[in-house]
Amino acid sequence: MTFDSSLLQSLLFQSVNGFASASGLFLVAAGLSIIFGVTRIVNMAHGSFYMLGLYGAVTLAPRLGAVLGPDLGYWAAVACAALGVAVLGALVEVVLLRRIYGAPELYQLLATFALLLVISDAVLWLWGPEDILGPRAPGLSGAVELLGRNLPRYDVFLALAGPAVLAGLHLLLARSRFGRLIRAATQDREMVAALGINEALLFTAVFALGAGIAGLGGALQMAREPANLAIDLSVLGDAFVVVVVGGMGSIRGAYVAAVLVAQVKALCIALGTVEIGALAFNLSRLTLVAEFLIMALVLVVRPHGLFGRPQAAIPHRGTSEAPLRPLGRPARLALLAGLALLALLPLAEGTFPYAPVLALDMLIAVLFAASLHFIMGPGGMDSFGHAAYFGLGAYGAALAATALGAPTPVALLAGIGVAAAGAVLFGWFCVRLEGVYLAMLTLAFAQIVWSVAFQWEEVTGGSNGLFGVWPDWPFDSRAGLYLAALVLVALALLAIRRMVFAPFGLALRACRDSSLRAEALGIPVARVRWLAFALAGTMCGAAGGLYAFAKGSISPEAISVSRSIDGLVMVLLGGVESLAGPVLGATTLTFLKDNVMRETDYWRALLGALILAVVLVAPGGIAGALRRLRFRAGRAP
Amino acid sequence: MSVLEVEGLAKAYGGVQALGGVSFTVGAGELLALIGPNGAGKSTCFNIVDGQIRPDRGTVRLAGREVTGLPPRRMARLGVGRTFQIAAVFDSLTVLENVQAALIAARRQTFALWRPAATIAREEAQHLLEQTGMADHAGRPASELAYGDVKRLELAMAIASEPLLLLMDEPTAGMAPAERLALIELVKRLTRSRGLAVLFTEHSMDVVFGHADRVVVLAGGQIVASGDVDAIRADPQVRALYLGTGRAAGGRA
Structure with a gap:
């Protein structure tokens, strides 16, 4: 590798590109961060809001364009998509999140993930599985020449859009009453409630704001990437890295981290293949590893992120768990008998080949x-x-x-x-x-x-x-x-x-x-x-x-990630407080997947509904329900 | 040789001098109370001895060995037991298992993966529960205990490792008056029989003046008085601190 001027040009070029990606990342991460700051909920469905913003804009742009002309139509579509997502966010907060503010963190994470699954299938149902290309941005479709290379004008625009939103958010938080309330609630939620602020309204507004920003981020991407169904999870993963690096609840941190992550990625792409001794590394293939390294480094030095502060400890759900008791003799014998039966299962292959x-x-x-x-x-x-x-x-x-x-x-x-x-x-x-x-x-x-x-x-x-x-x-x-x-x-x-x-x-x-x-x-x-x-x-x-x-x-x-979530659902479905829980949950979910979810294209929505049912209705899972039944039977003479 | 020697401890937060050069010692079998009004530096001093905060200056020595700034885990292994202002026990374990967990940690058997823990240190755990009057509760989940019993369980866990020094942050906070005196009497009995050195902070004066061997009074990050209970009770500066200058002047007349 030699340091010639073309490399320098490539670096500069990629750095503008990096700022453009950073803006997209920032918009998602900032919304995630604001929502977490006030409600203490990590909204797993945030990637879905981004995706909905993108789909909404792509769909609205040609329609609005037909009425308002392509110029105005494009920007009206961006605004309408962001607003629509904000309204949806408010709706989600009122219908779902209000029921789980008091629940353990795990349940909140899973419930919002269930929402992601449901939205994903709703998008599949509404828009179909094909990628949808958006229109070019009017007035920004060309390229500007920079150092002899063509830089898409839209990237330059996006690179500036991030800091603009950052400045807007900063003004909102620093100057407005709403912003003061957000900051106050981020620092001490109980105190804000004690002062007679309408907490319910504040939470709804904050959630709508966060969702709207994510929707805006998605809508702005329409000239850059096609709307597709995988985008919710990939954006969520990136946003998590950004939020962890920047520090939960810090808007400034989110921007700095987004720039850091995006720039390192851009640098890897600009450098391309690097030879060290006899070994050649293709750095452009290692962008994700680079992302991991940044995050690891930051977490070693500052466990709560660059601009984050340690959060007050939240009592763990295990505090109310009953002491675990070893199995008695009858239960052990029953287990051995069950194991023997399972060992004989292949003999039934003739009758049930699928068993x-x-x-x-x-x-x-x-x-x-x-x-x-x-x-x-x-x-x-x-x-x-x-x-x-x-x-x-x-x-x-x-x-x-x-x-x-x-x-x-x-x-x-x-x-x-x-x-x-x-x-x-x-x-x-x-x-x-x-x-x-x-x-x-x-x-x-x-x-x-x-x-x-x-x-x-x-x-x-x-x-x-x-x-x-x-x-x-x-x-x-x-x-x-x-x-x-x-x-x-x-x-x-x-x-x-x-x-x-x-x-x-x-x-x-x-x-x-x-x-x-x-x-x-x-x-x-x-x-x-x-x-x-x-x-x-x-x-x-x-x-x-x-x-x-x-x-x-x-x-x-x-x-x-859906396998990770399957694991969580198995554990919760069976019951997290019992050692038998994962066994019950795993067999049940596998059976359901094999027999029910296989029959439909919308198995994600089904899984989401199952998660919500466990979280909202039966937090103890199957083992918890069995224990309650036994308890009741024991009391009835 | 004193069990605990604290010398010239100083700690500032930003521009505020929380602790400005504090020195004292605690000997074996001795109960030393650290008192003072709010903001006097008690907690800072306590948390430095315990290893949760690193001092700007000064040293902490345990049985002659310098231990300044070692983390709580290391301090525990060198012979420091502690109880917290809000008692912390393991809620999902039974009372007996709580003490067994403490004993297992003290014996460094934490990483044993196969042998059932129920069989380990059972008698010793039972014995500790008897000493703290908790034997009847052995099989109950710790989450079901009344707060006074949680405090006694915590004490049993804190002395399980046979520490040289016991640190108690407001040991009787949140307890009914009768329970308070019973707990501190229990601590005193254990101190005497085990030759334990005890450093505790306390707000309730009947506990301090009824049971401490010596008292160190902090105010504004400095020691304003130290000595035995009678000397402290008679000290005009201490009276001024707690009762206001007018009353103190009247008392002297």
């Missing part, structure tokens, strides 16, 4: 959910990115089996090893955070794993994934693989149970209940959590490896 296949799916789901529950329940760490370790295990095993030709058990072990290494690395960062910060960071790590699988085509096969991952003898039959999985999953569940009741599990639960007390007793809280995270990731890797062999393939789609 071992479904059972294997269930086993994999059980291991996935149980490993997640280990850190969520006893550990109190709500991971929104458990799919990362599933993916590492699956890809590790698949690569070892196909590229290296390793025998099945060795390949599975290799997958588990890769997952363990990933969990040790990511876990180190994650266990230092709590609550929503932890949720966002785990999700961001999972997005990175997904992107690497998606982008690193030479190794992972890109969007197609890896094929021909078939197990060898004796695991090459349905029964063989099923029985092997049964043994593995049973052993893992036994190990989890032993650990939960061992000194380590006691310490893990203790750290969840009161990290202050645990530290004062000499328990190294961070290390206990780290080990739990690593163990959970390792077991999850086994589930991933089994999955690759069960399906014969692995693709990025199988390790996307």
Whole structure:
């Protein structure tokens, strides 16, 4: 690499590009940040508002253009889309969020994610699966010449739009009564309520404002990118990184972080392939890794982001959990009998040929959910990115089996090893955070794993994934693989149970209940959590490896954020306060997916409805409902 | 040799001098009360000894070893137990499990992954519960306890590691008067029988003057008086601090 003038030009050129992307990122992150500051809810549906803004603008622009002329029509469409999204945001706040302000953080995150799923399917239903191209921006469609290269005029406009919105927001917050209330509520919500401010109205207005800004961000992108269905999640992932780097609740932080992230990405693209010694790195392929590195670096130095302040601790839901009791003798015998029955299942293959296949799916789901529950329940760490370790295990095993030709058990072990290494690395960062910060960071790590699988085509096969991952003898039959999985999953569940009741599990639960007390007793809280995270990731890797062999393939789609969410739904559906919860939840959800959701194109909306039902109606899940029934039966003579 | 030696502790927040050169010692079997009006620097001083805050100047020595600025976890391992103003126990564990967790941490068996914790240190835990009058509650979830019992459970956990020094931040805050005296008497008994050094902050004067061996009075980040209970009670400066100058002048006449 030589530093000639063309490189310098390329850097400058990409830097303007970076500012243009930063504006888009900032608009989403700023809305997310304002909403969080006042309502303490991390709105997972924020990416959907962005997407709706884009779809709305793309649809409205030609129609309004026909009436108002293309110039006015374009800008009217942007404004109407942003306003429409703001109104929708207000509606969402009144109908849904008001019911969950008092709920645990995890439920709030899941409820807003359910909303994302429902909106995603609503968009699919309204606009169809095809990408929709927007019109060019009138007056800004050309290019300006800069250093001998053509720079799209619209990018220059966008680069300026971000700071303009920043300045507008700053004025609103600094000068208006509404802004003062927002700042006051961000600092001390109880005090604002005590002063007789209409909190309900304030929250609705703030949510509408945040949603509107995100909608505006989406609408402004219409001349740059087509409206598509994947945009909600990808924008959400980026926005999380920006918010974590900038600090929750800080608008300034959101802009600085957006610029930082976008500029580093632009720099990677400008530099292209870099040779260090004999090794060549294509930096333009590593943009997501760069994003991760920035975030990791910031979190090590400032755990609450560049401009963030530590939030007051919110009591964890585990505080009311009943002490865990070991199983009695009858229950143990019943479990052994059940296990024996499951081992005999392949004999029924003649009558129900599909049974071992479904059972294997269930086993994999059980291991996935149980490993997640280990850190969520006893550990109190709500991971929104458990799919990362599933993916590492699956890809590790698949690569070892196909590229290296390793025998099945060795390949599975290799997958588990890769997952363990990933969990040790990511876990180190994650266990230092709590609550929503932890949720966002785990999700961001999972997005990175997904992107690497998606982008690193030479190794992972890109969007197609890896094929021909078939197990060898004796695991090459349905029964063989099923029985092997049964043994593995049973052993893992036994190990989890032993650990939960061992000194380590006691310490893990203790750290969840009161990290202050645990530290004062000499328990190294961070290390206990780290080990739990690593163990959970390792077991999850086994589930991933089994999955690759069960399906014969692995693709990025199988390790996307929806798998992480499936895990959370399994745990909650079963009941987070019970060790049997993940088993019940995983089998139930797998059965539902196989029999109900398969029949429809709108399974996301169904899943969303299921999540909302659990969150709003049955927070204890199946295990909680069973316990209540038993309690009632015990009381009735 | 004193168990705890604090020398020249100073800490400023921005321009405000919260603590300006405070020194005192606590010996084995001694109950030292740290008192003073709000904003006197009690909490700052306490949290520096405990390792939660790093001082600008000064040293903290535990049994002759310098421990200034070590985090709470390390302090615990060197022999410092503590209770909090708002008692902190593990709500989802039973009372017995709470004490077992403390004992397991003290024995550094936290990372044992297989053996059931229920079998570890059961007798010792039971014994600690008997000493603190909590034996009848052993099987109950800690979340069900009355606040006075939570405080006693916390005390049992704090002394489980057989610490040299016990730090108690407002040990009787939030308790009924009768319960208060019972708790501090329990602390005193344990102090004597175990040769424990105790440093505590306290707002209720009947507890301080009824049970402390020595008292250190802070005001404006400085020590204004220190000595035994009678000397402090008679000290005109202390009387002025708590009762106002008029009454203090009248008392002297």
